[in-house]
């Protein structure tokens with residue numbers, strides 16, 4: 001049983017995993033390797049002069065793995081409520097978690113499949129998004145959404161930021177107080 005299961009290892013999902021794993025939360029990330037970010041050349045990500053999409057995505061995964069996040073290949077097919085959380089059904093097996101973050105980029109089909117409210121997208125080329133509140137919470141308590149699929153502007157600094165925001169809201173909820181993750185320069 002994980003604390004957090006994240007679907008999608010793009011900037012939104014991996015950034016969320018970095019925060020939840022670094023906060024000591026048992027984290028699994030399920031991804032089927034279709035990130036649109038892998039087609040990008042990026043010169044507008046604050047703090048990084050220039051980077052290829054694949055390098056940004058791979059670095060994000062390494063950062064989260066460094067703190068214990070478990071990345072698995074697979075296509076998530078359904079998210080089902082259970083007695084003490086949720087079961088994520090994939091083509092490679094099932095994962096149980098107390099909280100789920102859907103960070104599936106331009107794909108909202110998993111959310112629709114799982115009975116989560118969606119609505120028309122407002123960003124260019126984004127057809128359907130998940131209906132979330134300002135915290136990133138969906139209509140199903142315990143299921144959250146982040147990044148492009150949550151309707152934010154489709155830019156890596158913003159989708160990664162949204163993933164971090166939602167992760168901090170989940171960690172704060174689990175800890176019962178607002179969470180801050182600051183390291184001090186040695």
Ligand SMILES: Cc1cc2nc3c(=O)[nH]c(=O)nc-3n(C[C@H](O)[C@H](O)[C@H](O)COP(=O)(O)OP(=O)(O)OC[C@H]3O[C@@H](n4cnc5c(N)ncnc54)[C@H](O)[C@@H]3O)c2cc1C
Nearest residue numbers: 008010011012032034035037040076105147148154155156
């Ligand atoms: C050609 C191109 C150029 C771009 N250039 C820039 C740029 O210069 N600067 C910039 O800021 N942004 C750029 N972007 C946009 C940037 O890539 C995206 O905005 C953004 O970062 C998307 O992040 P995300 O995590 O929301 O989605 P993605 O990065 O798309 O991640 C979603 C992940 O979820 C996985 N997934 C989806 N459904 C499932 C499922 N059911 N089961 C398992 N896994 C699933 C996908 O495989 C994918 O890995 C560009 C995009 C493109 C396409």
